[in-house]
Amino acid sequence: MEFLTEFPSLGRADLSAMRRWIDGNFREFTRATGEALEAFFNPLLKFLVWFEDLLQATPWPIILLVIGGLAWLGARDWKITIGSVVAFVLIGVFGMWEDTMSTLAIISVATILCIAIGIPIGILMSRSDRMQSIITPILDVMQTIPSFVYLIPVVMLLGIGKVPGLIAVCIYAIPPIVRLTNLGIRLVDADVMEAADAFGASPRQKLFGVQVPLALPNIFAGVNQTIMMALSMVVIASMIGVQGLGVPVLRAISNQYLALGLMNGLAIVALAIIFDRVSQTYGKRLQAYRTGRGND
Amino acid sequence: MTEENIKVQIRNLYKIFGNNPKKVLPLVKDGMGKPELLDKHNHVLGIQDVSLDIPEKRIQVIMGLSGSGKSTLIRHVNRLIEPTAGEILVDGEDVMKMSDDQLRDLRRFKMSMVFQKFGLLPHRLVEENVQYGLTIQGVDESEAKKRAQHWIDRVGLSGYERHYPGQLSGGMQQRVGLARALATDAEILLMDEAFSALDPLIRFDMQSILLELQDELHKTIIFITHDLDEALRLGENIAILRDGALIQEGDAQEIVLKPADDYIADFTKDINRAKVIRLYGLATATPNGFDGPTVDGDMVLDEAMPVINEAPDRTVGVTDETGKLIGTVDLSTAIRALHA
Numbered sequence: 001m002e003f004l005t006e007f008p009s010l011g012r013a014d015l016s017a018m019r020r021w022i023d024g025n026f027r028e029f030t031r032a033t034g035e036a037l038e039a040f041f042n043p044l045l046k047f048l049v050w051f052e053d054l055l056q057a058t059p060w061p062i063i064l065l066v067i068g069g070l071a072w073l074g075a076r077d078w079k080i081t082i083g084s085v086v087a088f089v090l091i092g093v094f095g096m097w098e099d100t101m102s103t104l105a106i107i108s109v110a111t112i113l114c115i116a117i118g119i120p121i122g123i124l125m126s127r128s129d130r131m132q133s134i135i136t137p138i139l140d141v142m143q144t145i146p147s148f149v150y151l152i153p154v155v156m157l158l159g160i161g162k163v164p165g166l167i168a169v170c171i172y173a174i175p176p177i178v179r180l181t182n183l184g185i186r187l188v189d190a191d192v193m194e195a196a197d198a199f200g201a202s203p204r205q206k207l208f209g210v211q212v213p214l215a216l217p218n219i220f221a222g223v224n225q226t227i228m229m230a231l232s233m234v235v236i237a238s239m240i241g242v243q244g245l246g247v248p249v250l251r252a253i254s255n256q257y258l259a260l261g262l263m264n265g266l267a268i269v270a271l272a273i274i275f276d277r278v279s280q281t282y283g284k285r286l287q288a289y290r291t292g293r294g295n296d
Numbered sequence: 297m298t299e300e301n302i303k304v305q306i307r308n309l310y311k312i313f314g315n316n317p318k319k320v321l322p323l324v325k326d327g328m329g330k331p332e333l334l335d336k337h338n339h340v341l342g343i344q345d346v347s348l349d350i351p352e353k354r355i356q357v358i359m360g361l362s363g364s365g366k367s368t369l370i371r372h373v374n375r376l377i378e379p380t381a382g383e384i385l386v387d388g389e390d391v392m393k394m395s396d397d398q399l400r401d402l403r404r405f406k407m408s409m410v411f412q413k414f415g416l417l418p419h420r421l422v423e424e425n426v427q428y429g430l431t432i433q434g435v436d437e438s439e440a441k442k443r444a445q446h447w448i449d450r451v452g453l454s455g456y457e458r459h460y461p462g463q464l465s466g467g468m469q470q471r472v473g474l475a476r477a478l479a480t481d482a483e484i485l486l487m488d489e490a491f492s493a494l495d496p497l498i499r500f501d502m503q504s505i506l507l508e509l510q511d512e513l514h515k516t517i518i519f520i521t522h523d524l525d526e527a528l529r530l531g532e533n534i535a536i537l538r539d540g541a542l543i544q545e546g547d548a549q550e551i552v553l554k555p556a557d558d559y560i561a562d563f564t565k566d567i568n569r570a571k572v573i574r575l576y577g578l579a580t581a582t583p584n585g586f587d588g589p590t591v592d593g594d595m596v597l598d599e600a601m602p603v604i605n606e607a608p609d610r611t612v613g614v615t616d617e618t619g620k621l622i623g624t625v626d627l628s629t630a631i632r633a634l635h636a
Contacts, residue, residue, distance in 0.1 A: 195415030197376055199429045199480070200403030209431075213419050289419050289460040 030156050041163045044113075048162050052105035052243075056098060063101075064088055071274065075281035084278070087270040096245065096267050103234055103244035103271065106162070110169045110230045115223060118174045122181025122222075123207065132182065139175040147172060147236050155240055165242030169233045176225035184218025185211045220283035227275045234268055245271075303352040303484065303516040304373060309382035311368055311540070314339030317380040330539045342368045343379070344540040350533075353514040357531030359521055365540035366520045367412075370488050373518060374407050375399055386484070404433050408477035412489035414469045416461040416476075423448065423457040425472050429480035447475040451505060467498035474502075478509070485517045492521065503529055524563055528552070528572050536560055549577030553633065569634050570598035578633055579614040579623025586624060590615050593622060597630055604630055 010018075055063065064085055071084040091100050125131045151168055158164040188211050196206050212219075238246025245264045252261030312320060312333075320328075320337050330341040343365050350356045360366045371377040372384055375391050384391040386406065394402060408429060416425050423444055430440035448457060451471040461469050470490065477485055491499045503526065510517065521527050527534050528548045535545040536556075544556035552572050555561040576593030590613035591603055604612050610627040 189418075191411060191413045191415045192417060194376060195409070195411055195417075198374055198403060198407075198409040198411075198415075198486075199432050199476075200400040200405075201432050202400065205432055210417060214417075289462055 026153065026156065034157055037157055038163075041158065041167075044109075044166065045161075045163050048105065048109050048166065051109060052102055055101040055105050060092060060097065067274075071278050074278040076285065077281055080274075080277050080281060084274045087274060091267050091270065094263055094267075096248075096264060099243070099245045099248065099264070100267055100271070102242075103231075103246070103268070106166060106169065106237070106242055106244060107227065107230050107234075107271070107275075110166055110173060111223070111227050113166070113170055114174045114177055114226045114230070117170075118177035118222070118226070119181050119219065122178045122219075123185065123212075125178065125182040126185035126211075135178070139178060142171055143175045147233065151236070151240060160241040162242055165237040165240050168240065169230050169237050172233050173226045173230040176229065177219070177222035180218045180222030180225070181215065184215025184222075187218065188214045217283055217287045220279065220286060224276060224279040224283065227279065228272055231268060231272045231275070301352040302349045303387065304350040304518070305383075305385040305388075306346055306348045306350070306369075306372070307383040307385070309343050309346045309369070309372060309384070310380045311342035311365070311372065311377065312339050312380045313342055321380055341540050343372070343382075346382075346537070346540070346542045348535055348542060348545065350516065350518060352516050354532045355510060355517040355519055355530050357519045357521060357527040357534045358537060359524065359527045359531075359534060360537035361522055363539075364537040366522075366537050367488055368540075369537065370486050370518055370520050373484075373486060374403050374409065404429070405480070406482055407484040407486060408480045408482040409486040409488065410470070410473045410477045410490040412492055414461070414466075414473045414493075416469060416472055418460065418462055420460075421457065422453060422459050422461065422464070422472050425461060426475045426479050428476055429482075433480065444475070444479050447479045450478070450509070451475045465498075467494050467502065470494060470502060471505075474505070478513075483516060485515045487517060487519045489520050489522065491526065492523065499526070506530065524567055528567065536563075548572055549574060553577055568598075570601070571596055573597045573633055575600055575612075575614045575625050576616065576622060578625045578629055580625070580629070582613065582621055582624050586611075586613055586621070588613055588624075590621060593617075597633065600625075601627075601630060 009015075067088055068081055068085045071081040075081065088100075091097060121135065125135050147168060150171055151164075154164045154167055158167070192210060192214070193206065196210050201209065234242075234244060235246040235249050238244060238250050245268050248260055248264045249268075251257065252264070310321060310324065311317075312324065314320070314337070317339060320333060320339050323337070324333065324341060324344065330344075333339050333341050346365075346369060348356075348358075358366050358369060368377060372379050373386070373391070375384070375394075379392065382392075386402065391399070391402065417428065420428070423441065426444040426448055427440040430443060435443070445457070448454060451474055453468065453471050453475065456464065456468065461472060464472070470493075473490070477487075491502045494502060506517075507530065519527075519530055521530075528551075531548060533545070533547060534551050536543050536551070538559055544551060544560055546554075551560065552564050552567070552569060555564055573596065574593065575591060575595050575597070578597075579593065588609065588611055589603070589607050591600060593614045593616055595603075600612070604610055604625065604627050611624050613621050614623050614625055616622050
């Protein structure tokens with residue numbers, strides 16, 4: 001009867017030997033490749049540090065101007081522009097300016113990285129069903145596996161610091177842009193594609209002249225989601241040494257500082273809302289032709 | 297009729313849709329019909345042994361009801377669809393044997409296409425859409441703009457250059473489609489139910505524009521339609537498809553006066569025969585020493601009836617375009633033709 005009540009699992013000794021074997025091998029792999037990997041990511045680190053220093057060193061009125069300018073360029077909406085500037089002023093008044101600049105830096109670099117890697121993967125995925133069936137489950141794993149689990153190998157390989165944090169953020173934030181690029185291209189009207197074929201368009205002409213432009217609204221929804229997910233990783237990234245708004249939040253959790261946690265948490269929310277509104281309205285403007293506004 | 301060059305030749309074309317078309321092809325060649333093929337082998341017979349010679353510089357209409365395979369057939373000409381068996385020759389060259397590059401050049405320079413659902417690029421302006429074929433060809437921008445403008449003017453879209461297709465009505469969108477197809481200067485124009493999505497008045501206008509343009513351009517046009525009136529108005533040659541097979545081919549007179557079977561007779565039942573049948577289709581051998589009045593063979597019965605009625609013996613001579621007598625028509629023949 002014992003067979004039925006107790007699941008016939010591998011023995012404790014076997015399991016621990018297996019885990020030791022995996023850990024040992026990975027540690028060896030870490031030793032062998034750690035330095036090479038670090039060198040590989042060095043340019044990324046330099047760029048991130050440079051960008052963060054730039055944001056920290058720039059006088060705050062100029063940053064406010066740039067934020068306002070970008071919000072206006074993206075959204076063409078006074079409410080959103082003024083709202084963004086006011087949010088940043090409040091962040092500064094409550095003493096969170098420096099942490100916010102650090103968070104802004106890592107979120108921007110992570111987003112750029114996700115776009116640069118995610119869009120080509122999405123395009124690849126849209127071009128063959130086999131690619132799609134391979135990549136989709138990988139994306140599923142990336143989105144559902146608890147972040148702490150992949151933090152372990154990342155920290156083992158690269159130690160604690162900005163780059164492992166960046167990688168952790170990207171692993172979590174890249175799936176939506178890949179998925180929505182793939183979806184956007186697959187949703188392009190078959191009639192339009194047939195017309196492009198009938199006029200002898202090459203695969204490249206079809207991709208850049210028809211598919212990507214028509215998929216842009218979806219791709220942009222993906223960028224928006226990627227930014228949101230990157231922001232939601234700020235606290236976890238701060239656990240492995242990323243500076244920014246996550247650090248005080250973490251401190252607030254361990255010391256039960258309600259006000260500190262709330263203020264920094266709200267600053268993250270403010271950033272998220274600004275990014276979201278600006279990128280969404282920009283995405284909507286990309287589709288002006290659908291509602292038929294002229295261009296004279 | 298004058299001597300004609302054959303521009304496009306379709307030879308023994310078969311298209312079967314399904315998992316393993318090659319396997320069931322012999323069955324079809326042995327005469328298995330569409331319903332049986334679908335029932336027993338789960339394959340759909342698209343095109344069944346179609347052979348058709350399409351003359352240069354004329355409008356060839358291919359007609360059939362939906363599901364007859366006409367749209368499938370026209371997509372074989374520029375190989376948007378691969379056939380299961382058969383050949384398509386364009387200027388004597390087999391399209392099926394072309395490499396990807398050759399095929400692309402064929403589509404860029406020799407053929408262009410107009411679609412039922414327009415197939416315009418919604419994110420590009422009207423002028424950019426008309427330039428599309430030229431951009432693909434690699435024509436430089438200012439030249440493309442100039443040539444596109446010419447066709448925009450010709451199809452009556454001046455002033456709409458900087459609109460998006462979504463801002464235009466269906467009829468105007470199809471003018472953009474037509475201008476885009478004409479702008480590449482291709483010799484062959486494929487028109488897949490190009491006017492079917494338009495309402496009747498606009499459709500008539502578009503047909504007029506096409507006929508007017510064809511008068512001076514003399515392109516080889518392959519025109520797909522399910523509308524008999526349209527077929528009779530445009531088609532110098534008409535081919536009729538049913539269940540993927542070609543069941544009759546000829547000019548409007550032959551289709552109306554000598555329908556190959558009941559299916560076609562049924563088709564032609566409701567048309568206004570007086571406005572379709574022309575005298576040359578009815579002319580019988582001239583009796584010796586005929587010296588009555590003569591009329592142009594191109595005249596439709598509707599106009600010819602009063603003339604025949606006034607003529608001595610109620611008989612008129614019929615002449616071809618050079619004025620030569622080709623036969624005579626009497627009143628009773630004319631009346632019978634109206635009630636076939």
